[in-house]
Amino acid sequence: MGRRTDRNKEPGGKLSVAEFLRLVPERLKKIAGSSDSDVEQAADYPVNRLAAEIHPGTQNLRIAKVCTLSADTKLYTLIPDPESGTASLAPFAPGQYISVRVEKDGRILSRPYSLASSPEEAAGNGKGDGVYEIAVRRIPGGEVSGHIHENWEIGTRVTVSEPMGEFTYERLRDAGCVVGIAGGVGITPFRSHIRSILRGGESFRLILLYGVRKEEDIIFGSELEEAAKSGMIRVVYVYSDEKKTGCESGFITPGLIRRYAPDSEYSVFACGPSSMYRFLEAELPALGLRRKYVRYDAKGQIMEPRGEPDYTPADGSEYSITVRRNGDGKTVKCHPDETVMSAIERGGIAVPSGCRSGECGYCHSRLVSGRCYIPASRDGRRQADKIYGYIHPCVSYPRSDLVIEVPPVPAGPSVRGDTE
Ligand code: FES
The missing domain is CATH 3.10.20.30 (Beta-grasp domain)
Structure with missing residues (x-):
């Protein structure tokens, strides 16, 4: 193999193409001269261990804390349950969710919930002492949210998926400023982004338009006020059912977004009910944003398929x-x-x-x-x-x-x- 010279290296010390090509005959010679006896299987490849930690498939956790956030929303703190096989929490990116599995009347049901805490909190001190937090709003008639509110208490064992989802900030794709649109409990993934920004895990400016019906529906209010002092985050409350001094009223429209958005390029991230997405999908083109700058948090089921533009009626009733x-x-x-x-x-x-x-x-x-x-x-x-x-x-x-x-x-x- 030829001696490596600086001339053959890319800027930054990486292997150049010329040097790489010189490795090939050397490698072929070694392969030809190797024994063809069976290779002993290593029982435990470090790379497989790492992959299992990052993508465990499912995780067995315990409830460590329950807080009431509003009349219909509770915040659950989840920790690893080593006795059930999960020694530490899988890492994630702010904006991702976990799918929570519950057993009810002999049936296994699941629902996705955004992680409201930050990745830094999930890592803890690296000794299996990290936490996840999820906020669960009790939906009228909701089987899973009702079951969680009634049954989850400190010590309850729960099974959840590994973190998933694409509602994440990507420096190479997204603009340096994000206008976040949160509808109701759709604030939860933004809380994860905010906590990560404050801990130095993410770095972008966030202008958050937080839509609720009334002031009493706001969750994480004091945290948001505190976060706004950092200068990286601005929070604007938009009330649909009342007027408040210093806040906006009505719905989040392109005009409202323009009022708070910077003059430079910005991304729009939206998380809320499917009715909000339908409204925004019709309205946002007026802003003329590049497609890559608009992201919706897609998780959660469509509650009213009849509202879809291509809804196809059925012939039968069942x-x-x-x-x-x-x-x-x-x-x-x-x-x-x-x-x-x-x-x-x-x-x-x-x-x-x-x-x-x-x-x-x-x-x-x-x-x-x-x-x-x-x-x-x-x-x-x-x-x-x-x-x-x-x-x-x-x-x-x-x-x-x-x-x-x-x-x-x-x-x-x-x-x-x-x-x-
Ligand atoms: S659960 Fe994700 S595609 Fe159906």
Whole structure:
């Protein structure tokens, strides 16, 4: 192999192409001269250990603290549960979520919740002493949020997914200033961004337009006031149902965004209910922003599919869904405006899920026969999936009787074999 010279190195000391090419014959010579006996398998590759820490699939945690944030919202602090197989928390980027799995009446249900704490808090001191925080708003009639509010207390053991989601800040893609639009409990991922900015984990200016009905609906108010003193964050409250001095009233419109946005380029990040997204999708083009500068937090299911612009009415009032897995089959009933996933879960069959909004692909299932309505705004399938008949049940609505094959739910670190 030739001697390395500075002439062959790229600026910064990296290997140049010329030097790399000189390595090839040397490497081929070594391969040709090596023994062809079996290579002993290393039981524990450091890289595999690291991958398992970063992507554990599921995590078994415990509730360490419960705080009431408002009449309908509680903040839960979660810590690792080494006895159940999780020694430390998986790292994440601000804006990501975890999917929380609960067992109710013999059924396994899951919902995504944004991580409201920062990655720095999850890391702790690196000794398994980190925390996650999630805020759960009790939705009227909500099975999972109601179950959590009624049953989760200090010491409760819970199973959650690894962190997921794309509602993250990327320095190479996003502008140096972000106008954040938070609707109600949609403030939670922004709290994670804010806490990370204050700890030096992220570096961008955030102008947060926080929309609520009334002052009493604000959560994390004192923290937001404190964060605003840093100079990196500005918070503007927008009340839809009342007027307050020094605050905006009405809804978040392009005009309002322009009033607070900088003259330079900026990104828009929005997190809130699906009705807010529909409104913004229609209104935001007026700002003329580049597409890469607009991000929506997509997790969570569509509550009213009838509001989708391409909504396709159904012929029937109820359909049968035959669910197959590992050769077994079970039939459940589904209303045309209910997602296939909800119907399957209601029937007592657990389905892998993450975002519940068509984005992550965890629920990816084969549609053996039948037709579905899939809103274009939520259809995150790859082209190959469309061609070969795969659907995401979390955003699919039956338009005929269906036969569907669903994958098994991944087991947690210490609960292998207990889920379907
Ligand atoms: S749960 Fe993410 S695509 Fe269905």
